[in-house]
Amino acid sequence: MNAESDLTERTRALCRAQASRPDALIEILHDIQEEAGFIPRETIPVLAEELNLSRADVHGVASFYHDFRDAPPDGPIVKLCRGEACQAMGCDTLAEALEISPPESDGVKSVIETVYCLGNCALGPAAMVSGQLIGRANKENISDALNKTATRKLNGANG
Amino acid sequence: MADPYIIYIPQDSAACSVGANEVAEVIVQNARSAGIDVKIIRTGSRGAYWLEPLVEIEANGKRLGYGPVTTANVAALFESRFYEGGENALCIGIVDEHPFFARQERLTFARCGIIDPLDLDAYRRHGGLKGLEKAATMTSEAIVEEMIESGLRGRGGAGFPAGIKWKTALAQSSDQKFICANADEGDSGTFADRMIMEGDPFALIEGMIIAGFATGAEHGLIYLRSEYPAALRIMTNAITAFEDVGLLGENIADSGRAFSIELRRGAGAYICGEETSMLESLEGKRGEVRVKPPIPAIKGLFGKPTIVNNVLTLAAVPFILAEGATAYRNYGMGRSRGTQPFQLAGNIKRGGLVEKAFGVTLRELIEEFGGGSFTGRPLRAVQVGGPLGAYLTADELDLPMDYEAFVDAGAMLGHGGVVVFDDSVDMARQAEFSMTFCAEESCGKCTPCRIGAVRGAETISKIRNGENIAANVALLTDLCEIMTDGSLCAMGGLTPMPVLSALEKFPEDFDIPDARKRATP
Ligand SMILES: Cc1cc2nc3c(=O)[nH]c(=O)nc-3n(C[C@H](O)[C@H](O)[C@H](O)COP(=O)(O)O)c2cc1C
Ligand code: SF4
Numbered sequence: 001m002n003a004e005s006d007l008t009e010r011t012r013a014l015c016r017a018q019a020s021r022p023d024a025l026i027e028i029l030h031d032i033q034e035e036a037g038f039i040p041r042e043t044i045p046v047l048a049e050e051l052n053l054s055r056a057d058v059h060g061v062a063s064f065y066h067d068f069r070d071a072p073p074d075g076p077i078v079k080l081c082r083g084e085a086c087q088a089m090g091c092d093t094l095a096e097a098l099e100i101s102p103p104e105s106d107g108v109k110s111v112i113e114t115v116y117c118l119g120n121c122a123l124g125p126a127a128m129v130s131g132q133l134i135g136r137a138n139k140e141n142i143s144d145a146l147n148k149t150a151t152r153k154l155n156g157a158n159g
Numbered sequence: 160m161a162d163p164y165i166i167y168i169p170q171d172s173a174a175c176s177v178g179a180n181e182v183a184e185v186i187v188q189n190a191r192s193a194g195i196d197v198k199i200i201r202t203g204s205r206g207a208y209w210l211e212p213l214v215e216i217e218a219n220g221k222r223l224g225y226g227p228v229t230t231a232n233v234a235a236l237f238e239s240r241f242y243e244g245g246e247n248a249l250c251i252g253i254v255d256e257h258p259f260f261a262r263q264e265r266l267t268f269a270r271c272g273i274i275d276p277l278d279l280d281a282y283r284r285h286g287g288l289k290g291l292e293k294a295a296t297m298t299s300e301a302i303v304e305e306m307i308e309s310g311l312r313g314r315g316g317a318g319f320p321a322g323i324k325w326k327t328a329l330a331q332s333s334d335q336k337f338i339c340a341n342a343d344e345g346d347s348g349t350f351a352d353r354m355i356m357e358g359d360p361f362a363l364i365e366g367m368i369i370a371g372f373a374t375g376a377e378h379g380l381i382y383l384r385s386e387y388p389a390a391l392r393i394m395t396n397a398i399t400a401f402e403d404v405g406l407l408g409e410n411i412a413d414s415g416r417a418f419s420i421e422l423r424r425g426a427g428a429y430i431c432g433e434e435t436s437m438l439e440s441l442e443g444k445r446g447e448v449r450v451k452p453p454i455p456a457i458k459g460l461f462g463k464p465t466i467v468n469n470v471l472t473l474a475a476v477p478f479i480l481a482e483g484a485t486a487y488r489n490y491g492m493g494r495s496r497g498t499q500p501f502q503l504a505g506n507i508k509r510g511g512l513v514e515k516a517f518g519v520t521l522r523e524l525i526e527e528f529g530g531g532s533f534t535g536r537p538l539r540a541v542q543v544g545g546p547l548g549a550y551l552t553a554d555e556l557d558l559p560m561d562y563e564a565f566v567d568a569g570a571m572l573g574h575g576g577v578v579v580f581d582d583s584v585d586m587a588r589q590a591e592f593s594m595t596f597c598a599e600e601s602c603g604k605c606t607p608c609r610i611g612a613v614r615g616a617e618t619i620s621k622i623r624n625g626e627n628i629a630a631n632v633a634l635l636t637d638l639c640e641i642m643t644d645g646s647l648c649a650m651g652g653l654t655p656m657p658v659l660s661a662l663e664k665f666p667e668d669f670d671i672p673d674a675r676k677r678a679t680p
């Protein structure tokens with residue numbers, strides 16, 4: 001079976017899990033991205049067909065929301081909050097330092113992504129790695145979090 | 160066999176962001192190797208974030224706290240037999256009597272941080288479900304009356320009276336109505352919605368069911384931002400827990416009424432916190448703002464009457480029904496009734512959640528509860544009400560937290576976020592950020608916002624570079640006027656608030672000649 005038909009079948013299955021309701025499009029896009037790491041272009045016509053929408057509609061939605069990416073990320077993602085409460089705690093300086101030398105995980109450079117508020121505004125600067133919130137973020141604890149996720153993945157794969 | 164020692168450790172994601180999970184693990188290991196029988200209960204957070212991870216034990220019916228605990232001091236805690244309330248440098252005494260908590264008025268957050276958020280029996284023991292059981296015996300009209308009487312206003316930003324909104328929805332005849340909980344919590348400096356969803360999710364669900372009873376809606380949706388994966392997990396389990404015992408479904412609490420709840424994830428768009436944009440998003444579309452009227456209470460989700468309320472608004476409802484409208488409205492000042500969970504954030508020593516009746520001053524919040532700046536440097540600016548809220552100066556701290564007092568001061572209370580900056584802040588940079596944020600998060604539907612914000616950011620950048628300052632300040636002021644008057648929603652309409660307040664109150668940061676003289680008349 002080739003990769004493309006796999007992807008098509010999987011996309012259909014994710015739609016049907018939501019009863020192919022067009023209002024569930026954003027949920028389905030989240031599901032696809034959780035599995036594939038991004039929204040592969042080939043899924044757009046499949047989504048359109050399954051949910052009875054136009055391709056333009058689906059593409060319009062996928063591109064409107066910041067969460068959805070149209071290509072795989074170049075490395076593990078570090079979400080760094082750049083909201084006002086974190087600015088007051090120096091997130092701009094931290095961002096510069098991270099841009100200059102991004103922390104690595106398994107020798108792969110992380111990708112620093114800007115977000116606005118992670119709901120950790122009393123413990124800024126705030127960051128998030130694999131859904132794990134980091135308070136009083138600095139280069140060290142961000143690196144630690146990246147390494148921990150890498151280990152978790154490895155353990156998961158082994159057993 | 161003796162009962163195990165009970166140890167409470169938060170599982171709130173912010174507490175975990177500073178090591179609560181690791182501390183819990185090490186406590187379990189230490190107990191095991193010392194042969195001490197302990198039972199760990201994971202709770203939400205009490206909201207004293209500077210004390211997190213805050214570990215609590217029960218002694219003589221009181222909860223004693225230790226914090227902030229790190230994995231490194233667990234061994235010492237065991238040496239001092241903390242599980243029996245032993246003396247230790249980290250002991251903060253009886254938690255309820257600690258100055259940060261003793262003066263709070265916790266109505267909405269009464270259980271948060273105290274109980275296991277998914278323990279329905281504990282919820283009931285601590286006053287949960289009383290409101291729902293009461294509402295089950297009341298007519299829709301009577302519930303709405305109670306809500307109007309309570310004076311509760313929307314906590315999502317606009318402060319619209321909740322009861323009036325509910326009355327409008329009740330008056331619509333329709334085959335279907337919806338209750339939408341706005342859990343998008345996009346405002347920087349706010350985290351109360353997250354805390355309640357992680358720490359007392361049943362309160363939100365109970366509030367939504369009561370809203371359903373009051374308006375005739377049988378279906379609820381929670382629009383939860385994707386930045387809150389822990390809240391999503393807990394809310395999902397909380398909904399299941401209610402379904403399992405028939406508190407969601409048909410004939411709830413023998414009322415003959417039905418209600419169900421569905422969770423929907425946001426996708427990283429700030430504008431989707433705006434109610435009509437949220438409705439578009441819930442319909443699976445781009446989050447473009449709708450023209451009002453019609454208001455959602457008349458024509459909302461899929462064109463049906465829809466109540467959109469903030470998480471805190473809905474979570475305040477069970478108390479009102481359980482204790483009565485008067486008990487709630489006895490708190491507060493003027494037309495701001497009840498309590499507000501204020502959130503102390505940014506450069507603040509003791510950051511966290513302070514639930515207090517309206518009327519408390521900004522100074523009390525920042526100085527008495529918050530202990531001043533984190534860095535110890537002088538406070539220079541405070542932004543209240545999220546990224547669209549005004550900047551206030553150190554001279555304005557005596558302002559009472561009250562919707563009307565804030566409007567009179569050219570500011571807004573919003574969702575109750577208080578972000579503190581010390582004297583290292585560059586207010587021109589903050590103003591530029593406000594415009595940049597608006598440009599990035601604009602839904603693009605109207606020109607004053609879409610184009611205005613981009614031009615605004617460019618103009619402030621020029622001012623910061625010292626280019627034609629006077630001319631560019633004049634241009635910026637004009638732009639702000641156009642955005643205020645011509646924007647379809649408050650995104651473009653209120654962005655000028657932080658920008659102009661920064662410009663007017665901190666002109667020296669824009670290098671405006673004679674600024675200091677003008678600033679102090
Ligand atoms: C740009 C923008 C963002 C908003 N974000 C939120 C939000 O994150 N959460 C929220 O409850 N209300 C938000 N609101 C306010 C909602 O439009 C709406 O007034 C509110 O959800 C109504 O509930 P309430 O009456 O209980 O406050 C936002 C408004 C605007 C203009
Ligand atoms: S003001 Fe901005 S966010 Fe609001 S409708 Fe217009 S373009 Fe969209």
Ligand code: FES
Pocket residue numbers: 081082083084085086116117118119120121124126347348349
């Ligand atoms: S502003 Fe950074 S976490 Fe809220």
